[in-house]
Amino acid sequence: MKRLLILAAPVALGLAACTPSAQNETAEAGNAIAANTEATTRNAVSDVDAATDQAFGSAERSLDNAGADIGAAADRTGERLDAGADRAGAAISNGADRAGAAADRAVDATGNALERAGRSLKD
DSSP states (O other): OOHHHHHHHHHHHHTTSSSSHHHHHHHHHHHHHHHHHHHHHHHHHHHHHHHHHHHHHHHHHHHHHHHHHHHHHHHHHHHHHHHHHHHHHHHHHHHHHHHHHHHHHHHHHHHHHHHHHHHHHHH
16 A cells, blocks of 8 residues: 555656646546456455365365275274174184083093992992
8 A cells, every 4th residue: 555655646746737638547547557456456366265265175075085084994993893803702602612512521521430430349
């Protein structure tokens, strides 16, 4: 704004020495320049606003995609943990069943051995 005043001061002094017709033409030219400057500024602001909106939209899409990727990875990890826990539980159960069966066989074998020992003591 100060620059405009600095530039306008000499023009105003020069206009004082001009005819009314020249003054009108100069005023019209000044108004045209001001209107062009205003339109250019408005267009520049509009372009900056559009670029800002586009940048924010792009950033938002990137964050949404990153969130979706993280969510999908977390889901896959959870599914793998569940599957691993299921396999571990099945293995423990199978091991316990085999240990129980082995204990039953050992008890049966011990009982049979004691029966044989008792019969041989009777004889």
